[in-house]
Amino acid sequence: MHPLLRRLLSAVLVIIGLSVADAAQNQETPNVILIMVDDMGWGDVGFNGNTTIRTPHLDALCAKGARFENFFSGASVCSPSRSAFMTGRSPYRHGIWSANVGRLARQEYTIPEALKSKGYATGHFGKWHLGVPNPEYRGKGGGDGTDTHFALPQWFSYDEHFVTHHSVPTWDPYGPKAGNAATTGNPYFHNGKRVTENLLGDDTRIIMDRAIPFIQKNSEQKTPFLAVIWPHTPHEKVVAGTEYQALYPEAEGKAKHYYGTITAFDDQIGRLVEELGKLGISQNTIIAFSSDNGPEHKEGPGETGGLRGRKRSLYSGGGCVPAFMVWPGLIEPDSLIETPCSSLDYLPTLVDYLSIERPDQRPLDGASLLPILKQETSKRPTEFPFLSKGKLAWIGNEYKLITQMKDERVNASDELYNIRNDRFETTNIAAQNPELLKSIKLNARRFMRSAKSSFQGGDYDDPNYTPLGNWLESKKNKKK
Template sequence: MKNTLIVLSLLGSALFADAAKPNIILMMADDLGYGDTGFNGNTIIQTPHLDQMAKDGIKLTHFYAGNSVCSPTRGTFLTGRHHHRYGIWTANVGHLPKQEITLASMLKEQGYTTGHFGKWHLGTLDKVISSKGAKRKPAENFAPPWQRDYDRSFVTESAVNTWNPGAGNRAKNNPFYENGKALDPDDPTLAGGAARVVVDRAVPFMEQAVKDGKPFLSVVWFHAPHEDIEAGPDYLKMYEEHGEGAHYYGCITELDEQVGRIRAKVEELGISDNTLIFFCSDNGPEGKTPAKRRQGVTSGLRGRKRDLYDGGVRVPALACWPGKLAAGTESDVPLSTLDYFPTLGNLTGYEMPDARPIDGQNIWPILAGEMDQREKAIPFIRGNEVSLVDGEFKLLLPKGELYDLSKDWSEENNVAAAHPERVERMSREIAELLESFKTSHAGADYNDPEFKPVGKWKNVGSKKK
């Protein structure tokens, strides 16, 4: 298996070595549940543009966010490394160290122009104020995208209202920053749908890159449907029979329209055949059960946001590249946000400058239909809980639960007693990963004597005495 992966990786690199480097668009929703899109079976929420993207590309039916909450997933998304390697334990904690090699730094080095639009959530954007107050330690955790290799950025530190995002409770000490400059909350360009506000900045960035003849990386992290959830009047009319739930449904449809807008712009610019687009969510839906404006669903997966069961981490996902990826297909291979970095590095011919551990893998052979299983297991940590997805099986510690995901969609049948050797092997792998994470967190990967670890390491995965 390992030899096959190496050969296919080399073939993938050769395939794109002589071609123009692809434009890359990476879109992510916020708190969108596995069952919250038409392409995953939702019959209420209208997502025609995402559904069309599914028809034009690959539906990734077993795709994992890096964590069951926001900030850690975003770290895995940009680095290909588990968030515990650099101290982003949970949401609104720590920051992305400058020593990390990210998608932006990797691609910028190869001649890409880079842009980040929407939510950031990987550090503060001001050294004095933070949307989370003084406890967020804004000076210590100052790590804005304009200091993390992005040429253009239009971002907020954390969540905003999904309609009129410059206003409301979420806007306090949480302005939009455009290339490092805070916008006035009354700026008229911040009125309306939060997704449209963000894409209004992403589209000109792409247009300018094409005009300049440069390949681009455009990271678009939508705010919807994270709280505060509000839909505009036209969207509420679409779902008026659903009461408060209309706000949830409406803000997702508004996001969907902007996905369609981005894809239409790619087509208009004549670059669709050389543009790879991914879409996913950062974790499962908010709330213990669907209620009021929290209407996210998981298609029967157990758990929700903040859970390591699949309802908290398994998310809707798509990949689309006309002429390179087969349209109208599905992949049920376990994949992860950890895989973006190594996959895009492979496609663009990037060589790592050091031997730091990468936890994701190049999934191009899987997307291209050349492989039907992954090589690396996928680790998760939330609080003291740890889980590992290895092929069809998933182990959760310290609970000691093992599930066969190929037969147990809802993780209801603990088969640990029937597979003691598998439990032991996966437990050893978890222990080895945790030790590796701890070593990385201490700075061993950086060769930087001035590096100070982000936060204090905490041992996880053991039963509390």
């Protein structure tokens, strides 16, 4: 570019708040950062109206994009929710019925695989919980120690991975001197090697210390990257450092720790955003934030914002979670999306935007959100499933069915809610709408037949595939 033209461009960009580097990056393939916290309620953040828990960095980041009013996780408990996030497909298709049950089959097509095909560097940082992440792992959910329970991150085209199998305490996860790191059954594995260094203090800081160098390296090499960041906050054991507890002198007991650990996480979001600015890639980076399910326990510090139910429930408090997406150039700042959306939609949306050709036409349960994000429509094109322990919720633009599913049948004790007019699910309208209920049940039945076929390997061109466990069996993996 001619020096004079560059100076003119620079002056214009300064006026609109961009750097030359940002503008150049914005014309290239976007970087993608997908953040999912653990057991955070819809009402636990400032951008959804919480006035007690301090989340200034999340709130500021949310304001740069679209806040989702009705965003659902893939399930109301951890492992199945995470498999839905990765694949755009219901956990019913994978046989991941609950936490520490099943494993993500190697034959599944995932977000990192899709983006890897477009030249992305790919990294996963934090919780895994999709099966055994390392051959040395023998802890909870480890099955019988054979490779039948493996779901190694590198199988799914991750170049770099810093993961634990399941949750760890949110402060000093391996003790005040990290003394348990060498012997714990649930260590951090960094690219397959047990980690014993830099494991003190806030756990999200520990995770971000690995994610940020990955981002820096690929930014400097001008390689588009996917960074999946899954902190453990605020999953139990919820522990906050003394400086974060001190921010909440009026809180008592667990609440002091709960609030503090969320603010500690928020500080790391601020650190991440600042780093993106320093690298000049803020305007070419998509950031999506959500939780894997609603808050733990019937009574506790986690807030659902008045939504009915909590973690493990099919009511919206179990799976309607805090969420937003920042996408410079595509999403208008300070947008509000009221359409029901889901983490099932991440893969279809990215595949659509990047014009990625999927290797086959196996069914997806999510949908591309591009028309909704662009405000071309307020309606999603498909309904989507939401599950918990053999029960199914079927969610559309206006209605939500909750039913006890057994094989392909629908139980008579159905619940139907108009979630557009009755967001808090106070009035079951099933009896008053028999034809509507019949129609929605028909779609749910079709989904169940398709999911059972997927579970049995019908979507995989692999005659050696064998499902782990039995259809709709939710018993936890146990060592023999």
